[in-house]
Amino acid sequence: GAVVSQHPSWVICKSGTSVKIECRSLDFQATTMFWYRQFPKQSLMLMATSNEGSKATYEQGVEKDKFLINHASLTLSTLTVTSAHPEDSSFYICSASFWGGSNYGYTFGSGTRLTVV
């Protein structure tokens, strides 16, 4: 249980275009979802926290106009990288929290490798 599906797994886009990454909770309702960015050989860097029906909360230094997050339903959150540039190339991971008594934790999507050329 508590499975999160993330698509696409990898994407190549041209500089200046926008890319949307989807994160779906398959078997539970994800009230809160998290978006991370991970650079090679580094830990996860939290970009933003999104709550269903509310505006996302962005971490300091993350451009909210560049990284648009929408969490319109309890099963879907999207991250749109707008006007992408080569420096946006990275590995993006979504996560959702689940709390159900003794079964709780944070489950992760499989990640999206974005390459901007």
Added chain:
Amino acid sequence: AQTVTQSQPEMSVQEAETVTLSCTYDTSESDYYLFWYKQPPSRQMILVIRQEAYKQQNATENRFSVNFQKAAKSFSLKISDSQLGDAAMYFCATLNSNYQLIWGAGTKLIIKP
């Protein structure tokens, strides 16, 4: 603010042997949670084990167990009978007051056949 420190950038162990990964943390929360996640080459984050701070008993999951020393703010992970499939990055994490995961820098575990 919460912090998590993993002082071992890389560890190696012979297959079938036991290895311990270190993690120390700092938190102002009176009740908190601790996690170990594994990230294999596929980069899929996988929960290894979790611990509630109010529980004195160390959590165990098959070959994985923790040594939770609350006073010392230490949360080490022991992997017994290491297998080739255990090769991965291991991240220790705790939660802040906003229920966001605070991550350590990670430890790369190499399994020698």
